[in-house]
Amino acid sequence: MTTGTDITAAAPADLAPPPETGDPARPAGQPTTGAPARPAAPADAPASATAGEAAADTEPVAAKATVRSPGRGPLAAVGRGLRAAVLRSAAILALLALWETAPRLGLVDATFLPPVSEVAAAWWELLGDGQLAEHTGASLVRSFGGFGIAVVIAVPLGLLIGWYRPVAVLLGPLLEVFRNTAALALLPVFVLLLGIGETSKVSIVVYACVWPILLNTISAVGNADPTLVKLARSMDLSTPRLFQKVILPSSVPAIFTGIRLAGAVSILVLVAAEMIGAKAGLGYLINASQFNFAIPQMYAGIVTISAIGLAFNQLLVTIERRLSLWRVPA
Numbered sequence: 001m002t003t004g005t006d007i008t009a010a011a012p013a014d015l016a017p018p019p020e021t022g023d024p025a026r027p028a029g030q031p032t033t034g035a036p037a038r039p040a041a042p043a044d045a046p047a048s049a050t051a052g053e054a055a056a057d058t059e060p061v062a063a064k065a066t067v068r069s070p071g072r073g074p075l076a077a078v079g080r081g082l083r084a085a086v087l088r089s090a091a092i093l094a095l096l097a098l099w100e101t102a103p104r105l106g107l108v109d110a111t112f113l114p115p116v117s118e119v120a121a122a123w124w125e126l127l128g129d130g131q132l133a134e135h136t137g138a139s140l141v142r143s144f145g146g147f148g149i150a151v152v153i154a155v156p157l158g159l160l161i162g163w164y165r166p167v168a169v170l171l172g173p174l175l176e177v178f179r180n181t182a183a184l185a186l187l188p189v190f191v192l193l194l195g196i197g198e199t200s201k202v203s204i205v206v207y208a209c210v211w212p213i214l215l216n217t218i219s220a221v222g223n224a225d226p227t228l229v230k231l232a233r234s235m236d237l238s239t240p241r242l243f244q245k246v247i248l249p250s251s252v253p254a255i256f257t258g259i260r261l262a263g264a265v266s267i268l269v270l271v272a273a274e275m276i277g278a279k280a281g282l283g284y285l286i287n288a289s290q291f292n293f294a295i296p297q298m299y300a301g302i303v304t305i306s307a308i309g310l311a312f313n314q315l316l317v318t319i320e321r322r323l324s325l326w327r328v329p330a
Contacts, residue, residue, distance in 0.1 A: 114296050122296035123303065131285070136304060138280040139270060142198065146205025147266040151259060154210045158217025158255075159243070168218070179215065183208035183269050187276065196277045201270065208269040209262035216258025220251035256320040263312050271305060 096116050103110035126132040161168045161175075187204055194200040224247055232246045274283025282301050289298035 112295060114299070118296045119299045119303065122294075123300035126285075126297060126300055132300070132304065135280055135282050135285045135301070136308070138278075139267075139274065139282045140308070142201050142274075142281070143205060143266045143270045146202045146270070147209050147263060149202070149206045150209035150213060150262060150266075153206070154213035154258075154262075155217055155255065158214045159221055159247070159251075161214075162218040162221025163243075163247070175214070179211045183265075184272055187273060191277065201273045201278070204273050205266050205270050208265045212261035212265060213255070213258040216254050216261075217251065220254035221247060223254070224250050252320065252323050256316065256323075260313055260316050260320075263316055264309055267305060267309050267312070 099113075099116040101115075102108050103113055103115045123132070161171060183204055186207065187200075190200045190204050190207075194203055228246050228250070229242070232242050237245065270281070271283035271286070274281035275287045278284045282305050286298050286301040289295070289301065
């Protein structure tokens with residue numbers, strides 16, 4: 001008669017627990033960690049079923065990768081551009097609509113404020129017979145000529161006054177006297193001294209444009225970062241290199257503010273000068289149209305002056321951005 005211990009010892013091999021499988025580096029008896037492994041496919045399962053399961057696992061990932069985030073397609077970009085254009089031009093369109101409807105509804109006298117459609121027709125007529133091109137060309141030559149001379153004079157002089165204190169002390173009182181004298185108040189003086197020709201008109205434009213550029217340049221140099229200036233001096237930079245590397249780059253925004261102001265002043269002062277004594281120019285066109293009671297032509301000249309001012313200002317803004325590429329956008 002055998003005992004229990006003999007029965008256990010004599011147990012067949014097929015009743016023993018199966019050997020553990022898994023990582024061969026894992027010691028025997030140590031439990032596995034992590035997610036449970038997928039059960040192996042039966043030997044008799046077709047290969048297509050296994051491939052189908054793998055495709056089902058990768059399908060959501062591929063779908064997520066092909067989904068495009070909203071607002072990044074070409075149509076969305078076009079829509080944003082259209083919305084921005086409409087938003088920028090909404091006020092102008094509203095003004096044009098009011099200008100067109102107010103005279104037609106009798107809200108204002110159409111004799112003194114014709115509808116904008118009549119003004120556009122008069123502008124096209126002036127363009128067709130060559131009068132608009134002639135007057136515009138004369139005004140642009142005078143305005144841009146005086147503006148360019150003012151920039152050449154005012155920027156170096158402003159850098160000199162802003163950097164050297166003795167020069168600022170010497171010229172400060174004289175600058176305060178002249179900058180508070182209106183340019184149009186000196187127009188008779190320019191006419192008496194220089195005559196009624198082109199020289200007096202260009203000179204009055206130069207005088208009017210110098211002050212915004214000069215004062216903004218002086219302020220820009222005076223407000224340069226002292227830490228950067230001291231750092232540049234510690235590196236033994238010469239004065240020209242100091243101006244090139246530190247003073248001028250930091251002064252560009254303020255200088256161009258004065259230049260843009262001078263660009264607007266050059267057109268306004270020139271028109272006033274042409275109204276007083278000239279035989280060509282937009283100011284002469286506006287004044288002559290008023291005397292001849294050609295009101296649509298008068299407004300056409302005014303609209304032309306506004307368009308030139310806007311285009312000139314946009315050109316100066318573009319130049320300023322090109323010269324200020326080093327600035328970090330806000």
